[in-house]
Amino acid sequence: MKSGKARVLLIGYGNPGRLDDGLGPALAACIEGLSIPGVSVESDYQLTVEHAHDISNYDIAIFADADTSGREPFYFNRLAPSVTSGLGSHEVSPGEVVSLALTLFGAKTQSYILGIRGYEFNGFGERLSCLASRNLESAVDFVSNLVKEGNFEEAAEEFTDTGKACVEICVDNISLN
Amino acid sequence: MSTEKKLKRVIIEPVTRVEGHGKVSILLDEKNEVKQARLHIVEFRGFERFVKGRPYWEMPVLTQRLCGICPVSHHLAAAKAMDIIVGVDKLPPTAEKMRRLMHYGQVFQSHALHFFHLCSPDLLFGFEADPAIRNVIGVAKKFPELAVQGVMMRKYGQEVIKMTAGKKIHGTGAVPGGINKNLSLAERDILFKDVKQMMEWSLSAVKIAKDYTVEHLTELAPFGSFDSNHLSLIRKDGAMDLYHGNLRAIDAQGDKIFDQVDYSDYRDYIAEEVRSWSYMKFPFIKQLGIDNGWYRVGPLARLNTCDFIDTPEAEKARKEFMAVTSGKPNNITMASHWARMIELLHSMEKIKELLNDKDLQGKDLIARGKRRETGIGLIEAPRGTLFHHYKVNENDQVEMANLIVSTTNNNEAMNRAVQKVAKDKLSGKKITEGLLNNIEIAIRAYDPCLSCATHAMGRMPLVVEIIDHEGNLLDRKEKS
Numbered sequence: 010m011k012s013g014k015a016r017v018l019l020i021g022y023g024n025p026g027r028l029d030d031g032l033g034p035a036l037a038a039c040i041e042g043l044s045i046p047g048v049s050v051e052s053d054y055q056l057t058v059e060h061a062h063d064i065s066n067y068d069i070a071i072f073a074d075a076d077t078s079g080r081e082p083f084y085f086n087r088l089a090p091s092v093t094s095g096l097g098s099h100e101v102s103p104g105e106v107v108s109l110a111l112t113l114f115g116a117k118t119q120s121y122i123l124g125i126r127g128y129e130f131n132g133f134g135e136r137l138s139c140l141a142s143r144n145l146e147s148a149v150d151f152v153s154n155l156v157k158e159g160n161f162e163e164a165a166e167e168f169t170d171t172g173k174a175c176v177e178i179c180v181d182n183i184s185l186n
Numbered sequence: 187m188s189t190e191k192k193l194k195r196v197i198i199e200p201v202t203r204v205e206g207h208g209k210v211s212i213l214l215d216e217k218n219e220v221k222q223a224r225l226h227i228v229e230f231r232g233f234e235r236f237v238k239g240r241p242y243w244e245m246p247v248l249t250q251r252l253c254g255i256c257p258v259s260h261h262l263a264a265a266k267a268m269d270i271i272v273g274v275d276k277l278p279p280t281a282e283k284m285r286r287l288m289h290y291g292q293v294f295q296s297h298a299l300h301f302f303h304l305c306s307p308d309l310l311f312g313f314e315a316d317p318a319i320r321n322v323i324g325v326a327k328k329f330p331e332l333a334v335q336g337v338m339m340r341k342y343g344q345e346v347i348k349m350t351a352g353k354k355i356h357g358t359g360a361v362p363g364g365i366n367k368n369l370s371l372a373e374r375d376i377l378f379k380d381v382k383q384m385m386e387w388s389l390s391a392v393k394i395a396k397d398y399t400v401e402h403l404t405e406l407a408p409f410g411s412f413d414s415n416h417l418s419l420i421r422k423d424g425a426m427d428l429y430h431g432n433l434r435a436i437d438a439q440g441d442k443i444f445d446q447v448d449y450s451d452y453r454d455y456i457a458e459e460v461r462s463w464s465y466m467k468f469p470f471i472k473q474l475g476i477d478n479g480w481y482r483v484g485p486l487a488r489l490n491t492c493d494f495i496d497t498p499e500a501e502k503a504r505k506e507f508m509a510v511t512s513g514k515p516n517n518i519t520m521a522s523h524w525a526r527m528i529e530l531l532h533s534m535e536k537i538k539e540l541l542n543d544k545d546l547q548g549k550d551l552i553a554r555g556k557r558r559e560t561g562i563g564l565i566e567a568p569r570g571t572l573f574h575h576y577k578v579n580e581n582d583q584v585e586m587a588n589l590i591v592s593t594t595n596n597n598e599a600m601n602r603a604v605q606k607v608a609k610d611k612l613s614g615k616k617i618t619e620g621l622l623n624n625i626e627i628a629i630r631a632y633d634p635c636l637s638c639a640t641h642a643m644g645r646m647p648l649v650v651e652i653i654d655h656e657g658n659l660l661d662r663k664e665k666s
Contacts (some may be wrong), residue, residue, distance in 0.1 A: 059338075114334075
């Protein structure tokens with residue numbers, strides 16, 4: 010989609026009390042501070058089922074999370090409806106949110122995952138590591154330009170991380186006999 | 187030694203659809219007879235150290251970082267402890283009612299999420315159903331109305347939290363000695379709009395849980411079940427009170443072990459045991475000792491300990507619930523889901539009641555008193571009794587913090603549930619996905635919140651390993 014008028018929802022999630030796991034909320038705070046027209050921002054500790062309803066009201070959804078092993082400083086992947094079979098907890102995966110939005114609310118929201126590379130996760134502390142802070146700056150620049158330009162698909166081509174593409178089972182493979 | 191050589195260990199890691207990380211290990215002998223089953227928890231270490239040295243007024247906000255799913259419980263328990271620190275024993279009515287509204291919103295959303303999206307796949311598709319359909323997406327596809335109800339109820343609870351705490355997450359509403367905002371009439375009216383729908387869905391949820399439990403009582407009654415003590419806060423007149431009260435503990439027959447104990451004296455009644463194989467402690471009632479003093483907390487325990495519920499629909503449901511065990515404590519682990527839905531209904535009735543209370547628009551928000559050194563705050567979190575205990579020095583810094591979270595209180599009970607199900611279901615049988623899920627279902631009945639573990643992507647594979655007593659890996663299964 011390339012449209013300056015697309016309604017965009019950015020959800021930054023993670024635990025700011027767990028070091029670099031706070032990258033998602035930190036990005037959300039930065040983008041919210043920019044007050045970009047047409048862009049709404051949510052922040053949460055983790056994704057849960059109600060985010061499916063949230064994204065269903067938007068053309069574009071961007072899920073921003075810390076990543077432990079992806080490309081630096083970040084990657085930007087197109088997100089397909091999916092289910093993480095047998096996994097998960099109170100939280101759901103971004104692909105499950107998209108799947109629920111589609112199944113329950115008929116949403117056709119074009120969704121992307123922005124994985125910002127973090128390095129320190131084990132421990133408590135409300136701070137980002139130096140490297141993670143640097144990656145956050147790059148991600149903020151990227152997102153602010155992205156939502157202004159509206160070139161989501163091109164960006165997903167350019168910044169994709171193929172290693173992150175196939176971790177989930179496609180929802181179409183689920184049978185309900 | 188020769189016996190140990192014939193044992194093998196099955197490890198399920200992490201437990202699916204519970205919060206954070208846990209690991210189940212089952213020690214089998216050569217005939218696949220269960221010799222030992224344990225739930226290992228590796229969370230919450232370090233947090234008490236992390237808050238040391240921080241100013242006391244930060245605690246209600248900081249401690250929310252413990253959990254992504256019930257931050258409000260930590261927010262309020264810490265705030266209650268800080269009330270004591272600032273010398274306040276009684277909050278202004280507006281402050282207490284705002285906090286209560288926040289808390290009922292929290293219980294409502296947490297219970298809805300658990301029932302509709304975590305436990306319902308097991309109930310709707312069967313304990314041993316293919317995991318490819320036994321999940322939240324499976325429910326959404328086959329039972330979309332139920333799934334939508336779950337989403338919208340969770341959203342409603344989150345809205346209540348947002349309007350009382352200021353934000354859906356990391357709210358700042360509760361402050362030492364009170365609250366920092368009241369509920370505007372505009373906010374009240376927004377919440378009012380959906381009350382009727384939420385009440386209908388809550389009543390329907392109780393019916394679903396009740397019908398399922400009654401219909402399957404023969405299979406459910408022994409599933410992961412055992413006699414136990416039960417503990418919760420209780421109001422002075424014996425009513426269920428999720429926000430405040432005194433401690434009551436009863437035994438499996440309903441006899442009181444202690445009653446109306448001021449929770450600031452909890453250390454005289456509760457102690458914690460450390461076991462080498464788990465970071466999570468094992469609390470127990472001192473007067474009964476380690477072996478007999480363990481107890482359950484949470485919805486099942488609260489239904490058992492209270493004399494009545496002070497909202498009409500939930501009280502009606504409570505009576506039906508207690509009738510199943512002829513008025514005696516219900517020790518059926520899987521009845522927890524029914525109990526949880528009764529609390530969901532109670533919370534919704536309370537939300538409705540509070541929205542009609544003009545005190546919520548009051549202006550007197552904070553009380554002050556004479557500064558104290560020690561503060562203890564307890565609350566009935568969705569998963570059970572939550573203890574926050576702090577010592578603050580003359581520089582206003584936290585010097586000591588001790589938290590006993592709900593899931594820790596249920597540690598022994600969850601271990602017993604694992605042991606019971608493992609012995610009943612796994613002995614002498616081939617280890618299948620469905621059988622392993624039986625273990626997880628028993629744990630899920632407690633809705634454990636094993637912490638806000640770092641959840642960054644790519645960190646949560648489900649690994650099943652079979653290891654012999656010497657640590658040799660015999661088999662390994664991984665789901666992704």
